[in-house]
Amino acid sequence: MKNNKFQRIRLRVSSAGETLRFNAVCDKGFRTIKGIYVSLPQDKAVQGATLGFRLNNVEVLDDGHEVKNLTATNSVAPNNKFFLFPEKIEAAGGSIEGRYTDGSKYPLLVDNGEDSGVYDPGKVDFKNLAGYTTNPFGVVFPYDVIVNIWLTNEG
Amino acid sequence: MMSTTRIIYHPVPFIIRQPLTPVTINTVLPGHIRKVIGIKAVHSAGVQFMATGNYLPVIGYLSLEFNNKRYHFGHLDVPFDNRAEASDAFLDAAIDLAPGSLLTGNYENKVFTGTDYQKTDGTVTGKWSNYIVTIYLKALSDD
């Protein structure tokens, strides 16, 4: 039995600002989730994109977590591309519920009716962004996101 | 609740207004700063109006002294770097500060020094832009 596995979840994003919910079950042969790496086919799609997930109903990353901090360019050595969780996350067959939000409407995506100031992401209605069609970074749709989850029995 | 000693980042920005005149640094550090544990100096603003690219390895030389000129830190090359990646790298230091002591030194501009920036009568031309360099002290404070 191997001690490590990279479990992949593939998502297809078809329009600007789209939010995708996904579910997965961790391979039960592995005790912990060590890290996560999100792979995007276009660099420009990274800006503003967010990914959150819960494992067995416990938040691991909140929904506003930036994909920017879960990915890396090819200048980073392959072994260092993963974001490693600050502690062991017990996996053992746990169920993942995640949410990915495309960021290509960024920065207009975050509009909550106020011109400036501090905004509460919880108040943003992602479903109701009529009028905002801006795609300032020129992201091409559809694109596929691969969420790589590093499962391990080590340590 | 804060512990008695905590980390603080203390910037000392200074402005360069002429290509050929060294800038003298002479400033009192806040009394609550007890120890400097890291130093870096970065370009802050201005050079982007003169440079065509977004990186130059050296735009000037900085020398610094702590504790009323009793501790010489040595010379630092100051780069211009307007690329979007940052680094939290500081030069290591371990300088215990006397309360309320002076940070002194000087800075010499080493680029944009020709007559197309400063005329022979000493006035600067329209190609020159004032710029700001900031010294960052990573320090322990007891306030």
Added chain:
Amino acid sequence: MIHGYRFQKVSLRISQSGQRVYFNTESHKDFSVLKGIALSVGYENALFGSTFGFRVDEKKVLDESHEAHLLVFGNDIAPNERMLFFETPIPIHSSKLEGIYTDSALQSLLGNISYSPGGGVIAQTDVNVKKTYVSGKDIVSYSNAVVDVLPAYNASNVAVVGGGGTAMSGAGATAAAPPPGTPPPPVYYPYDVKITMFLSKQ
């Protein structure tokens, strides 16, 4: 159940040049140390000259003139290194966390000629143009924002001193403005700034 770490976040929107946005929030009650902080900014060109100050329980950690670009980390470094980590983690206990972001703060100082002809150290009072941290219990909620716009930098506050050839003359902010032919990189407004604070139980 909750994990032993949390990335607490605050997002700001900057909608015009020179704008300052203040926030305060409380650190999540279940976490006892603050280990690091990082910013991400919508447009890279907005970074340079913009500043971010940060306090914990009304004690300064980052001065208000701390440059935002030093707190933003690129994708060319490993994900776990993209933060300003505090060597001495900062103890927190439902602590007051305050920040203030100022767009283009330093550019506005370029034309200042109240220094000796060659230049010199910029006084704290020049950078901290007004009292920005709000003390007391009146502002405690996450969503409370204080937004204001810096006084426009203009010719009237760079009055020529001492006459002579070294003075910056001409219309408007001659010294601060880019020379003709080299337009500064554009900054698009509005843009958003996200602040991520790394909290831990130990």
